Amino acid sequence: MLPQLTPSINPASFSAMRAFLVMLVLALAPSSAFSQAGKDSPSAETEKTIGEKSEKGEQDWRPMAEKWEPARFGGDGEIAEEDPKKNSSDPKKTMENSKLFRLGMGDPLTGIRWTGDFPKENYEMKFQARRTDGFDFFAAVTFPVGDEHCSFVLGGWGGGVVGISSIDGNDASSNETTSYKDFKNDQWYTVKVRVDEKQVLTWIDGAEWANVNRDEHTFDIRIEMDPCLPVGIANFQCESEIRGLQIRTLKNGSATEANATESAGTR
Numbered sequence: 001m002l003p004q005l006t007p008s009i010n011p012a013s014f015s016a017m018r019a020f021l022v023m024l025v026l027a028l029a030p031s032s033a034f035s036q037a038g039k040d041s042p043s044a045e046t047e048k049t050i051g052e053k054s055e056k057g058e059q060d061w062r063p064m065a066e067k068w069e070p071a072r073f074g075g076d077g078e079i080a081e082e083d084p085k086k087n088s089s090d091p092k093k094t095m096e097n098s099k100l101f102r103l104g105m106g107d108p109l110t111g112i113r114w115t116g117d118f119p120k121e122n123y124e125m126k127f128q129a130r131r132t133d134g135f136d137f138f139a140a141v142t143f144p145v146g147d148e149h150c151s152f153v154l155g156g157w158g159g160g161v162v163g164i165s166s167i168d169g170n171d172a173s174s175n176e177t178t179s180y181k182d183f184k185n186d187q188w189y190t191v192k193v194r195v196d197e198k199q200v201l202t203w204i205d206g207a208e209w210a211n212v213n214r215d216e217h218t219f220d221i222r223i224e225m226d227p228c229l230p231v232g233i234a235n236f237q238c239e240s241e242i243r244g245l246q247i248r249t250l251k252n253g254s255a256t257e258a259n260a261t262e263s264a265g266t267r
Contacts, residue, residue: 061126064245065099067116071227071234077104079112095128095190095244103235103242105134109224111234112242118231120144122250126192127233127242131185134238135159138183142228145195148219149229152193152202152210155183156236164202164210166220177202177210196250 070079082100103110121144131138137156142149151165153172160180163172172178181204183189192203200219202210221229228234233242 060248061246062248063098064114064116064125064247067114068101068112068245069115071109071111071113071232073106073109073111073224073227073234075107075109077106077110077239079103079110095126095246098244098246100241100243101233103233103240105237105239106235108237109234111140111228111232113228113232114230118144118247119249121146121195121197123247124192124194124250125231125245125247126190127245128188128190129154129233129240129242130188131155131183131235132239132241133185134235134240136236136238137161138235138238138240139189139191139242140165140225140228140234140236141191141193142221142225142230142232142234143193143195144230145200145214145219149221150200150219151221151225151228152191154189154191154204155181159183162204162209164200164212164219165222165225167212167217169218169220171222177212179209190244194250 065084070076080102082102084098101112103112125141125143127139127141129139136159137153140151140153140156142151150167151172152163153165154162156162157173160182161173162179162181163175163177165171167175167177190203190205194201198214200210200212200214201208225232225234
């Protein structure tokens, strides 16, 4: 009887075969993987579209520079104007390089009002403001809501209250928009308000601060803000600066697509 033979395995030949298989897989895989690399991914396409819409939206803004006058509250502080900067190194910084208004400390109010045409709804208005001295509200922007008006107050009631005056007869210190923010002197804040057919919305530095349904509420201003009608900005017992005043109209009663890209922000 012949003895049973055990086949021998040459480790060297096994390693060579495994290496061959690995090389074969690697040779075939790139044909499918790399074929997608040359195409734009969905996220890249989305970012490109958002960027184009955002750039187009920025072109819709129109400056509000020449048709302002003192609001004349009585006891007003000095108002000074500074012309837009010339030959700026960064032409994209339209707000920073635009006309600037200095509102002096009044007893108690100082402000400016717009004398040109202005829509009653379906618009957005934005500007930058900062408090340079004092501690109370450095910008209260009054604007139309259809046939009514209201004011978005920044830093009132001792310096920290933010809200809309007035909603259903309640001012910014005691309604659903009442909130608080620590405003620092000499720091610029970007403010935006929007009035469309359904809502009144406000932002500070890209973060939403108020969103009020028009159908469910009435709007009004405190009587001392009457000199700002129909559109104006005022401060209270402080010194402040305003720049970059701009407006754009909304199409079809809602925000443009570029507006949908605005940062949600956090307070």
